[in-house]
Amino acid sequence: MKTKKKIVFIKTFVLLLAFVGCTNDLNILPEDENTFLADDFYNSEESYKQGLAGVYGNLALTSSQGPGSSNISGLDAGTSQYGRGFWNLQELTTDEVKWSWENDPGLRELNRNTWTSENVILRGFFGRCMTQVAFVNEYLRQTSEEVLNKRGVSNNLKNEIVVFRAEARFLRALAYYHMMDLFGKAGFITENDPVGAYQSPEYNRAQLFQYIESELLAIISNLKEPLQNEYARVDKAAAWMLLAKIYLNAEVYINEDKYAKCIEYCEKFETAGYTLANNYLDNFKADNNENNARNEIIFPIVSDGIVTQNYGPTTVMINGQVGSLEQNGNNFGVNAGGWGGALRVTRQFSETMLNGNYNSDDRNTIISTNRPIEITDIGNNGTGYIITKWSNKTSTGTNGASTEIVDTDFPMFRLADVYLMYAEAFLRGGGGTENKAITYINQLRTRANNNNSISASDLNLNFILNERLVELHWEGHRRQDLIRFNKYTGGNYNWSWKGNSVSGIPIGNNRKVFPIPSASLAANPNLTQNSGY
Structure with a gap:
């Protein structure tokens, strides 16, 4: 609430x-x-x-x-x-x-x-x-x-x-x-x-x-100092975050390397008072404005089942992730059938979760029982795995105020992304330290109860791209990430239904x-x- x-x-x-x-x-x-x-x-x-x-x-x-x-x-x-x-x-x-x-x-x-x-x-x-x-x-x-x-x-x-x-x-x-x-x-x-x-x-x-x-x-x-403004209003940290984002993507936007500037603004969060939520999934619950995620979410789009009713991203995701076969909406504080299996993940998404030491990871919320992994027909909502990341229940298990329009705010920016941006900018030559990059990744894994900590030999850009998917999926980052890693257009990486093909085919660079x-x-x-x- x-x-x-x-x-x-x-x-x-x-x-x-x-x-x-x-x-x-x-x-x-x-x-x-x-x-x-x-x-x-x-x-x-x-x-x-x-x-x-x-x-x-x-x-x-x-x-x-x-x-x-x-x-x-x-x-x-x-x-x-x-x-x-x-x-x-x-x-x-x-x-x-x-x-x-x-x-x-x-x-x-x-x-x-x-x-x-x-x-x-x-x-x-x-x-x-x-x-x-x-x-x-x-x-x-x-x-x-x-x-x-x-x-x-x-x-x-x-x-x-x-x-x-x-x-x-x-x-x-x-x-x-x-x-x-x-x-x-x-x-x-x-x-x-x-x-x-x-x-x-x-x-x-x-x-x-x-x-x-x-x-x-x-x-x-x-702007007010970090965490000193009213919830959902902008402070200095939101501006730092947006600067870090444009600097991380500067090679895409203006063909210039600004990774050192990205590191500079990520480092400002070290003394800003932001901390990771104790529980990863608390970031995506109906009380994420006041549970321990409050100090991880840097800037949200608000949603409320009574006051700020909207058919925004969290209402879409929570109702949409309900399985057509599973009828599991009550687990998320919405109607049992939700929106009839509106959303499913691709085979490539599922394989990343299943093949990357994420079996015991809280960020892996895939439901695969009685479902084929491949979406061979987009209209067949019984194919493809589903996830259970988002919820209209609070961190104490109470339902939100409404059973369709949800209370869950959308975390446009949160601290976990700062940690991942730092690690990526380090690998791309922006400075910083390897030890800090590894520490940040391991803090995210530890928070998610993943005991597979990494070392320097594990830290590379492909690993970062996968880790960003696992940590930040469905939070509005993926297209931007795939473009920055040169895996969106062309044929470097194909996924189900890319280019209107079940198995995926290359698409033109104009679609960046x-x-x-x-x-x-x-x-x-x-x-x-x-x-x-």
Whole structure:
């Protein structure tokens, strides 16, 4: 169950979803009719925090009318949810998981790596990212020094708003980071552009990288210290984490080696107060905002069965991992049948778990009984193994508040990834020490009750890629990891249904990025299509 403190903050998410200028990057508009004038809204000191909550709310909610509606017109609510779109693109397109119900718009193409610029999931996530940018831009306009002076805001509140603005700028940088990673480009717009200026210039990966890096470096001093902010709000550690992520992937993004910078920002966590949860699976339970995972999760997307209802990634995963044969949803605090076996893992995923000294590892939650390992027909939900990683039960065994929409927050960033990034950046020549890299890996294994500790002879990049799958599966990292290890496109590594083949076939290098949605191209003539689409 969620703490009262968290509920009070996230309730205000709903208030500001209507409060933004037109978000028609895709010729899509907010559908909510309860819009109001800025000066009327910002008539109290509390309203500035509420405004910030509205910006955060775009990560979790799809409208102020509940989980079944979207404030982006023309898109299904689930399709347009930020975390779900992110998860679909980073996971369904890889060897980690497949979605059984391929009649659902856009998902067949993701399962089989055959997407086009007409894919509705791509359109939904691109639109949601641009909506996030629009929300931040409007909040920054309403909290500029000039506007605050005009409203007679007190100096004490101005100082507090400095922190609020830094958090909002992080959320905008995060949205641009996701577009840089997934699409390789974006229409670039800030608070300095006039409201309604949607035909924004195109920024390529190099430009986005430079902007994200400079923006994060500029705001760090104004963010609260690690673990000193309210839960689910940004602090310095979130900015360190995002910097470490862009530096780890810099060779992909800008063809430059920045592994030493990745090490530098990973090392900042040594004295930040973050610690691994005692129990690996506590990170993925209904009370992960307050159990011992609280000090491992660096930045989450929140979910709550009553207050912040959404069909986001954790609701999808918990209901989707329920086996069609096993009917085991009650074990996870949802209905026994869940979503009818919507999600299963590929043979390659299962073989990594079964063949890599993970038999007694808490991170290996595979159920294989009475199931063939290979998914020979995606529509046959009785084939392929399933997992039991996520849960709508608390660490003490209590069910969440609802039996479908879950209380479990999605840990976008957590400390275990810092340890794995450090080890990888060390192996790629970024500095650091071998002893620390080995220690970090063994701490993760010990926490998972895996007694097979490693030594220097075990530490290599292939090992790191496998260990990342075992530790971080279904957390939205796999596509990015496979690309960085040169195993996503081409034929270096094939998995079930890669390239629309049961056994997997090579796919073109153009699929290292997704196409710009055709609706976005139509709305903004400054955008250009990615090569190969």
